[in-house]
Amino acid sequence: MAMENSLLKNPRVLLLLAGVIISLIFIYPHPTDDGIDTNLKYGLELEGGSWLQLRMQGAIIEMDADPSQIIQSEYSTYLDDKDLEITRVKSDSIRFVTTKDVTRPQIEELDYGTASLLKEEETTLVAISTTKEQVIQTYLQNYLDTEVKILQTEDGTAYEIRTNTSETQVEQVLAPIGGKLLNYVEGVSSETRDDTKQILDAKLNGIGLKDIPIRTIGDDYILIDLAGVDIATALRIAATPGKFEIRIQTEGNQTNQTAHVLYGDQITSVGIPQQYEGAWGVSFRLKDEGAVALRDAAIRYDATTEPQNHHLIMYLDNNEIFSGPLAAGLAQNIQNIPVKDLKAQTGMGEEGGQKAKELQVHLRAGALPVNVEVIGSGQVPATLGAQFKEQLGIAGIITLIAVALIVYRRYRHREIIMPMLITTFSEVVMILGFAAAIKWQLDLPSLVAIIAVIGTGVDHLIIITDEVLHKERGELPTERIFKARIKKAFTIIFAAAATTIAAMIPLGYMGFGALRGFAIVTIVGILIGIFIARPAYGAIIKHIIV
């Protein structure tokens, strides 16, 4: 009894005890209706579910081009006018003179900006109000056939191309207008990444999946874990847009009487929420076909003459998401020509701003702002995950027994085997406790790492044991000799731990998906082993033989 008491006063043993107790509190094993539950979190492989790894495709470029050259080249081709002449370039407008007979809608067709025309006898003077950045953005959009976003960076202006575009592709597009590509980086801006994440969040919430962990890695990768969702469903949610539809009220103010106008495939681009004279709104653009369909519907149901009585209503997957009248000016315009650029107004103040943000997501029909590529996906059925868990649990127990048999064959003293097994078992408990404390998701490789720790942890205990028992079996080493030997044993153990940690660092740092768990558990296991478990074992064994 006296022996046990003094052992319990040893700080190293106390530390181990405290470690195990704290770990047990974190793990918190508690009985439930179907067995014993713990606070341990398991990864998808063990819980069942599916996962998606997405890469956002895009490029951020810095470039220089002369806007007047773009306008010259674009309009001389478009108007078939070789003599088109740029007359004046200001920071907010560009003017040119053409001999062709042109109209304002014609000029605006190319999307470079709003135009004003001054007809003279032989020629027409055209002024387009636009900026250099807008001209470049529009040019890139037209020729790369994708959305391009202007980014204001510390070094000036950059353009984000929102689809997979190679450096050569960009150079080819810039060549005809004498543009220079100054910098090309594959990827998207963090803003776009956050937008994408937000839209995914909205979509998953939309189908009732709350609190789905969506993680971003760097600026380019998004990882989604969907517990309890099969992979086919996961792909459908993340990779395909919803069904967007605009309908129009046919009878005055009776919302249930509506007629189809167009579907989401007619929307080519959606702007970011902006304030127009205090009211928030989102601009979007229709295809020619869609613009005609809208005009026909507006005229047929008198929305051009009585806009207030014939709201346009937007639906996403058959849920109403927006309802509003045609603006007075727009109603008049639409009477004359099909209008491609539209704005949906959502109201004033913060609420209007929030609504505009949501509407922007919906207008995209849940389509993501950038193209995403599925770089990895998978699923493990829940029953199989449970099977993996059970099997590895059994493997852990058998391993412990096998190791116990081997050390027993070697030492044949229960006084040595029991502390060894208890120390090893404590190490496992502490690793699990650590995992529970930081809410680490245990996956298959992590569990393998824990079992490997049983193997390597025992190794270190064997080093300590042999060092201490060395040559003088039967003779009791004095306390001084004992201390020196323990020190030597720990030199080897620390060295062995250092090399293993060194080898695991690249894995933990570079993080090959699932392997981070393996590296982190191994490193944590080693640290717990050398700082808590093995010193305690040293103290216990000293007690036994001194």
Next chain:
Amino acid sequence: MDRIDEAIDTYFNKFTIRQSIIIPLVVVVISLLILAATTLTIGTPVKLGMEFVGGSAIIIDTPQTPGELQAAFSDYPLHSEPREHGNRKLLQFESMSQEKQNELTNFAVKEYGSENVEMRQVGEVFGKSQQIRAVQAIVIAFLLMAAVVLILFRKIIPAVAVIFAAFADIVFAMAMMGVFGLTLTFGTLAAILMLIGYAVDTNLLLTTRVLKRKGDPMVQIKNAMKTGLTMTSTTLAALLVLFLISTISYLAVSSFTRIDIVRDIAVVLIFGLLADVMNTWMFNTGILRKYVIMPRGRR
């Protein structure tokens, strides 16, 4: 004197220092030749698995035979014939376009039921980009390990002997991957990295005992060997259990299943540790014996 001591004595009587250095060197050369031959035929020293070239694998719990499955999935680019592990059948596919992949996923889930389908897929471009990172990880891990060893011993010959022994372990394990048809997967990569850190443990024990302890080096070596062999046998036991449970346990217990990533890790570590027994107790021991006999060798 127990049986282990006797065996160790017999071993040292049987092999000369020269033999104990040359035999492991021959094994290293053969391993390197295997890796070189593999590189010449397929372009990489070990065959790359799905994680590093892209593609997909589907494991279906179904009574259908591999032949029936091959017919059912004939629309998709099967990489090899379906394999059978108990009731679970493994189908591997080459990478395909995203649309085709989605179609395959939907087909498998619909046809066999989501609860019976395990699948994983890796994009081709992404997979290939991981190749460089895998090489980087192995090289960095090895250099870090070597740095630790050099700092520990501060003597060139013993340190290099330890580093070379670790190198020989890894080369042997990789060569055996080729011989037994294992591919480089996340599992085997993790095992190779683990081996880098772990294979030096017994070498560290041996070299520290010989260099830093007073007394007859031969006695130190024999003592270290006894400790080291006990260490290796416990770890091998743990790995063997993992290997059996993850690979063939389903033959004995029908509800059990193969767990490939676990098997991968276990197999590579087992080969590495077997090589380590030879490289530590033949090669490194031989070098150390020569080193301590040399007049300027000791301190």
